Amino acid sequence: MVFDLWKQIKAKKFTPIFLLYGAESFLINETKQLLISNVLSEAEMDFNLSSYDLEETAIDLALEDAETLPFMGEKRLIFLHNPVFLTSEKTKEKVEHNLAKLESYIKEPSPFTIIVFIANYEKLDERKKLTKELKRSASILEAKKLNEGELKAWIKERAAANDVEIDDQAAEYMLTLAGTNLFLLTSEIDKLALYCGAGKRIDMNIVERLVSRSLEQNIFTLVDKIIHRKIDEALRIFYDLLKQNEEPIKILAIITGQFRLIYQVKELARKGYGQQQIAGYLKVHPFRVKLAAGQAQLFGEKELTYIMKLLAEADYQMKTSSMKKELLIEMFLFRLKDPI
CATH class of the missing domain: 1.20.272.10 (Zinc Finger, Delta Prime; domain 3)
Incomplete structure (x- = not known):
């Protein structure tokens, strides 16, 4: 569950490799921002934060970066977007990846680097050896569409993060009014929390009056x-x-x-x-x-x-x-x- 992974990140319990995959881009983006804010200080971002598009750049270059000591900090954070070698989706290969080198790295990752694979694919190719190795070694977020129960939990967690509470009925009514889009729900919860103030409770009346109808x-x-x-x-x-x-x-x-x-x-x-x-x-x-x-x-x-x-x-x-x-x-x- 996404909340468990987020709690792990907020507690600064980092594994050397993260795998974020799925079609729910909001969850992936939120996790990405959470990693940045918890792994690096603002001063370290210029030196120790890197991002690679693996449709354009060979994995070898990213791994060389991963094995380079961080500058003015304890950790290096590297985002690897579009790992085409993890999916069965047909893509036009622009670069050759040294996957044997990647497999070796997964077995012995750098202790001072956190690598984050970001795969905006509905599914990964579970038949591939590399996918199996990653799933065994990485902290994983499967960013799938949340069901009704998970959406209600999401609303409650987001409210708690804003130091407010929300009634069960109010959470369900918010879903009915605002829909299931996480971007919109987050915006609405943040707005209601700002209106109520810290320590207060969001009820049906507040939702009825303030939530925007799509x-x-x-x-x-x-x-x-x-x-x-x-x-x-x-x-x-x-x-x-x-x-x-x-x-x-x-x-x-x-x-x-x-x-x-x-x-x-x-x-x-x-x-x-x-x-x-x-x-x-x-x-x-x-x-x-x-x-x-x-x-x-x-x-x-x-x-x-x-x-x-x-x-x-x-x-x-x-x-x-x-x-x-x-x-x-x-x-x-x-x-x-x-x-x-």
């Missing part, structure tokens, strides 16, 4: 109003989005995407798929699947098919007719009042 969240709320046939409230949200200069074609696309997700979740659940399986199959975050599953229960299949037909017609007319785009969405919302 466009997707506003659309999610709009869809929720549609589901409960609160068309007047749905129209108010739509007009607010127009005042924020959101394009009608973009609004329609996100509405369509949300209803398509509801339809797919309902159909896959009917076939016996669990929410985690559905998330993997549709390649969306499990938290979005959970929310869509709740909405799907309020629709019959015939009703959902009808709504998808209306959305397809609105999309076609928006792209081919001269009718005002705003009017097409209004017409879609009004037609939902008709019995199906």
Whole structure:
């Protein structure tokens, strides 16, 4: 778990080799910054911090740097980006790497250097000997998308780092409002902590008043109003989005995407798929699947098919007719009042 590795770094318990891999770039960047601030002082950074792109530079040069004594400090910190030799992804080889030398280094790393492999790849090639050696020797962060429980833990940890607490309900509501993007969540938590002040508690009311709604969240709320046939409230949200200069074609696309997700979740659940399986199959975050599953229960299949037909017609007319785009969405919302 990412928090365990971060605690290790903050306690200045460093291994000579770190391996950060995965598609969640925020976690990798946070870990990278944490290493810099805990390994080196500001004065040492100019002399003992290096970064190499292994798509452009041979590993030999980086290893020579690793074996050079640090200047004016105890540790040298070296970041190795794009270690193409750890993945099965097809890349155009620009340089030749002396992997035998790297294997030898992993077995006997320099005691005064910390090497950090940064691999923004979904997966590593576990069949490769080098990958196995690294996984045995390195401190590892698998930067994958966090599940709902991990996201809530993330919110609580980030709040604690800002010397505030957050209620369980408030943490879940923040996810509903701000979504699952860690960059946005971190920004929102930091903002709430600044508002509350050290030692205070973030509750539902504070989240409701201060957390910014993403466009997707506003659309999610709009869809929720549609589901409960609160068309007047749905129209108010739509007009607010127009005042924020959101394009009608973009609004329609996100509405369509949300209803398509509801339809797919309902159909896959009917076939016996669990929410985690559905998330993997549709390649969306499990938290979005959970929310869509709740909405799907309020629709019959015939009703959902009808709504998808209306959305397809609105999309076609928006792209081919001269009718005002705003009017097409209004017409879609009004037609939902008709019995199906």
